[in-house]
Structures are given as C-alpha cells and as structure tokens.
Amino acid sequence: MNKKFRFPRIGVPLLAIIWLGVTTIPFIFMVVSSFKSQEETYTSSVWALPAHFYWGNYAAVLQGPFFTYFRNSVFTVGVSVLLITIISAMAAYVFARVRFALNKTLFGLVVAGMIVPLHATLVPIYLLTRNLGFYDTAFALLGPYVALSLPVSIFILTEFMRQIPRELEEAAQLDGCSPFRIFWRIFFPLSAPGLATVAIFNGIGLWNEFIFAYMLTSTAEHRTLPLAIWDFMGQYASNIPSMLAVLVLTSLPLIVAYAFGQERVIKGMMAGSLKG
Known part of the structure; x- marks a missing residue:
C-alpha cells in the first residue's frame, strides 16, 4: 500500500517545483537582463549576471x-x-x-x-x-x-x-x-x-x-x-x-x-x- 501511494506524495510537490521553475525562470531572466547595458547584452553570455546594475534602461x-x-x-x-x-x-x-x-x-x-x-x-x-x-x-x-x-x-x-x-x-x-x-x-x-x-x-x-x-x-x-x-x-x-x-x-x-x-x-x- 505504501508503494502505491508513494508517487502522489512525492510526485505532486516535484511537479509543483518544476512548474514554479518554468514560470519563474523567464521572469528572473527578464529582470536580470533589463539591468544590463546594451553593449553587455551582445558581449556577455545570455544567462550571465550583469557586471553592474545599469539603471539607464529604466530611466x-x-x-x-x-x-x-x-x-x-x-x-x-x-x-x-x-x-x-x-x-x-x-x-x-x-x-x-x-x-x-x-x-x-x-x-x-x-x-x-x-x-x-x-x-x-x-x-x-x-x-x-x-x-x-x-x-x-x-x-x-x-x-x-x-x-x-x-x-x-x-x-x-x-x-x-x-x-x-x-x-x-x-x-x-x-x-x-x-x-x-x-x-x-x-x-x-x-x-x-x-x-x-x-x-x-x-x-x-x-x-x-x-x-x-x-x-x-x-x-x-x-x-x-x-x-x-x-x-x-x-x-x-x-x-x-x-x-x-x-x-x-x-x-x-x-x-x-x-x-x-x-x-x-x-x-x-x-x-x-x-x-x-
């Protein structure tokens, strides 16, 4: 019986975490990339953090x-x-x-x-x-x-x-x-x-x-x-x-x-x- 119910107990939280990552990662990427300068966008990796937070985009x-x-x-x-x-x-x-x-x-x-x-x-x-x-x-x-x-x-x-x-x-x-x-x-x-x-x-x-x-x-x-x-x-x-x-x-x-x-x-x- 325990093996029968093991997947729902473990699988549901796991699927929730996966879905959280799917929905959150794009937003994090958007926020982080918005603080890059235009030059840094083309010279650094897409997933790299900005060398310094550039507020000029928001200004x-x-x-x-x-x-x-x-x-x-x-x-x-x-x-x-x-x-x-x-x-x-x-x-x-x-x-x-x-x-x-x-x-x-x-x-x-x-x-x-x-x-x-x-x-x-x-x-x-x-x-x-x-x-x-x-x-x-x-x-x-x-x-x-x-x-x-x-x-x-x-x-x-x-x-x-x-x-x-x-x-x-x-x-x-x-x-x-x-x-x-x-x-x-x-x-x-x-x-x-x-x-x-x-x-x-x-x-x-x-x-x-x-x-x-x-x-x-x-x-x-x-x-x-x-x-x-x-x-x-x-x-x-x-x-x-x-x-x-x-x-x-x-x-x-x-x-x-x-x-x-x-x-x-x-x-x-x-x-x-x-x-x-």
Missing part, C-alpha cells in the same frame, strides 16, 4: 510617455472592472434567485457568449465605436471590455450565489425588504469572495489586452500599456534591455495585485464550486 523608459500609458490602463481597467463587477452581480442574482419563465433560456444565452470567438467581433465593434464617436477616446475600450467580460463573470457569480442559504432571503422578505435591498444588503456582501475572483480575473486579463486597444485607439494620449510595449519595441528595436525594462514595469502592478489577491481568488473559486 530612458520612464522619461518617455510610459506614465501616460499607465494612467490610461489604470482608468480603463479600473472603470471596466467596476462596471463588470456590479452588472454581473446584479444579473447573477436574478438568474440565481428570481424565478421567471425565460430564466434558464437567458442564462444559457449568456453562457453561450463565452464561446463566441473574439476575432468575430472585431469588425462590428470597430464600426460601432466609430459611428458612436468613441474612436480614440478614453471611453473607446470600456464597452468592448465590459461586454466581452460579462458572460464568464455572470457564470461565476450565478453559481456562487446559488450556494447562499435561501433562509437568509426568506427572513429578509418577512422583514419587508425589497428584492434590491435583499441583493444589496445580503447577497452582495456575502458574495465578496466571488466578486474578488471576478475583479482580479478580469483585471489581469484586461490589463494585458492588446487587440482592441490597438484597433480602437491610435494616439499615445489614449493608448494603454500593452501598446506602450509595442511602441517601445519599435523605439528600441536593437536595445533589448530597454524593451525588457518596459516589460518589467508593465508586469509589476499585476504581480503586486495578484500577490495580495491570490488567496481571495482561490477561496472564491472553491466556494463557488462547492455545494451548500
């Missing part, structure tokens, strides 16, 4: 329009995540608790939206954005980001809210609470782990989104960080350390956010998958 990046891109990303992602969280929570409450004839049908249509190919929406969204006058504005990305993120967000929160005890809802109804007050006072606070999961999941995805940002904006005044990387790649076509410095600065906010929110994401996913 060159920060002196450019990096903070403009950063501000645009914070605004776009922040507003989008806020709208996604509120709208998906309200819709999930309706699907999870309100009984009406088309409940399952509409929920099925929402879930079906998860399988719509992203590239199939590019031309319609581009034309709609131009016709509405939002092209290359601060609001150009809000509509596509919110709309395309709602199906999976509603799905996650609906399954989460179905696990909330119905006795709480019935007690609130006896006290004379309206459906909106029941949602706002009971379901919204109790869904905090699920809401955190949705916020962090969508925040990470939208922070790295490229195709819509590239298609719906054209000037640096309204572009986001993924397009900053694109522009810096053109500006530093042969300056690899500077390109890596851009990548490091762009990824730092995500690393910090996930470091503080990973526990909430895991708890939210687990709670939404368990039966009450």
Whole structure:
C-alpha cells in the first residue's frame, strides 16, 4: 500500500517545483537582463549576471510617455472592472434567485457568449465605436471590455450565489425588504469572495489586452500599456534591455495585485464550486 501511494506524495510537490521553475525562470531572466547595458547584452553570455546594475534602461523608459500609458490602463481597467463587477452581480442574482419563465433560456444565452470567438467581433465593434464617436477616446475600450467580460463573470457569480442559504432571503422578505435591498444588503456582501475572483480575473486579463486597444485607439494620449510595449519595441528595436525594462514595469502592478489577491481568488473559486 505504501508503494502505491508513494508517487502522489512525492510526485505532486516535484511537479509543483518544476512548474514554479518554468514560470519563474523567464521572469528572473527578464529582470536580470533589463539591468544590463546594451553593449553587455551582445558581449556577455545570455544567462550571465550583469557586471553592474545599469539603471539607464529604466530611466530612458520612464522619461518617455510610459506614465501616460499607465494612467490610461489604470482608468480603463479600473472603470471596466467596476462596471463588470456590479452588472454581473446584479444579473447573477436574478438568474440565481428570481424565478421567471425565460430564466434558464437567458442564462444559457449568456453562457453561450463565452464561446463566441473574439476575432468575430472585431469588425462590428470597430464600426460601432466609430459611428458612436468613441474612436480614440478614453471611453473607446470600456464597452468592448465590459461586454466581452460579462458572460464568464455572470457564470461565476450565478453559481456562487446559488450556494447562499435561501433562509437568509426568506427572513429578509418577512422583514419587508425589497428584492434590491435583499441583493444589496445580503447577497452582495456575502458574495465578496466571488466578486474578488471576478475583479482580479478580469483585471489581469484586461490589463494585458492588446487587440482592441490597438484597433480602437491610435494616439499615445489614449493608448494603454500593452501598446506602450509595442511602441517601445519599435523605439528600441536593437536595445533589448530597454524593451525588457518596459516589460518589467508593465508586469509589476499585476504581480503586486495578484500577490495580495491570490488567496481571495482561490477561496472564491472553491466556494463557488462547492455545494451548500
């Protein structure tokens, strides 16, 4: 029996360590290489440590329009995540608790939206954005980001809210609470782990989104960080350390956010998958 269970006890941690190395080594390489000078990049080994930490790459990046891109990303992602969280929570409450004839049908249509190919929406969204006058504005990305993120967000929160005890809802109804007050006072606070999961999941995805940002904006005044990387790649076509410095600065906010929110994401996913 001991031999039978030896592999799971040893193999799982070993696989976890291997996966940690696979995901961590590229980031370490990126950080270390960003501190090399341009000359050192071509004269030393790729895996060699820098002879001295050269901060000129970061200085060159920060002196450019990096903070403009950063501000645009914070605004776009922040507003989008806020709208996604509120709208998906309200819709999930309706699907999870309100009984009406088309409940399952509409929920099925929402879930079906998860399988719509992203590239199939590019031309319609581009034309709609131009016709509405939002092209290359601060609001150009809000509509596509919110709309395309709602199906999976509603799905996650609906399954989460179905696990909330119905006795709480019935007690609130006896006290004379309206459906909106029941949602706002009971379901919204109790869904905090699920809401955190949705916020962090969508925040990470939208922070790295490229195709819509590239298609719906054209000037640096309204572009986001993924397009900053694109522009810096053109500006530093042969300056690899500077390109890596851009990548490091762009990824730092995500690393910090996930470091503080990973526990909430895991708890939210687990709670939404368990039966009450």
